[in-house]
Amino acid sequence: MYQPVAFAEDRPEILHDLIRTHPLGLLVSAGSQGLIADSIPFLMYPEEGEFGLLRGHLARANPHAAALRGVDDCLVAFTGPQGYITPSWYAAKAEHGKVVPTWNYAAVHVWGQPRVIDDTSWLRRLVGDLTQSQEQRRAAPWAVEEAPADYIDGMLRAIVGVEIPIRRIEGKFKMSQNRAMPDRVGVVDGLRAEGALSEPLAALVALRGEVSGG
Template sequence: MYTPPAFRLDDRSAMFATIRAARLANFVTATTDGPFATPLPLFLDESEGEHGVLYGHLAKANPQWRTPTIGDGLAIFMGADAYVTPAWYATKQQTGKVVPTWNYVTVQARGPVEFFDDAERLLDVVTRLTTLHEEPRAVAWAVDDAPADFIASQLRGIVGLRMQITHLEGKRKMSQNRNEADRLGVANGLSESERPSDRDVAAQIPV
């Protein structure tokens, strides 16, 4: 990932926070048939390995897991993002030498990929993933709310994914390369947006 020094995110705890906050990742593998990419909910187990391990599952019908992977897998997590209009820059009034851009946060994790179909491991992954996303609900649904034989049949239709993270890269592009007046203009402009993600970006701009 191309990351100018001003936008580099090196804080591992901040990168982990972005991974945990992302509700969906893009899981990418390179193969002799070309690249495969599948949108997947993944969860991070920080207790495993030096940089943690990602878990998830794919449909058994998905050819990505059957096609031998060349090198590492790649998981791409996106945080808040927003379009930035040059109209918000103070520099526009001074010189007019401004162009549009995009502010965003992203984390990319790479590592060796393992696919598995062991029912016990699959149930563990499905249960942990479900608990993660159901926990905030007032009345949470649990895997064991469904009949055991039904869950067993559903597990036969998926394949587990385990990717040990060996390389972690983060990028936070939040107008750090602009002067203070320009940053303030962007923050004010985005804070007035109706889009929640725009207001989230506004709060992250250093002013």
């Protein structure tokens, strides 16, 4: 990942938090047929290993599942808050007009050797944990145990687990840190004027750009 100093992030707790809050990762590996990529949700286990551990699952019928059994390395890319930044928000536009659009985003890339897991008990725990991680914030959380046992058994037979001990992790938070303070303020105000969908990005720009009152 290209990491200008202003945007680089290497604190594990920050990177792990982005993965927890944006768990859909793009899993990429290189096999005999070339590059393969699939988007799957992961659980982050920060306490396991030097840099943490990822767990997820793939459809057993997915060719990627078989390909992962023969690779030594894979990449998982996670994306956090992101969005288009119009130069109309910059104070510099009125001053000299030398401005262009850009795209702000937060990203975490993870590398490790994947392990494919067929154990049914392991898969049952993973599916339960994945479900609980998303249902816990709901007023009436659904649990795997609510579905018929034979139905769940059949679903588990149709998937394989993927476990990735993290050997390398990188983060990039491109949040207008390279702009002058008046421009950062303009970006925060502009994003917030767009409404709730842009608020997470606005909050990150304010935090990373040290925008007072942001």
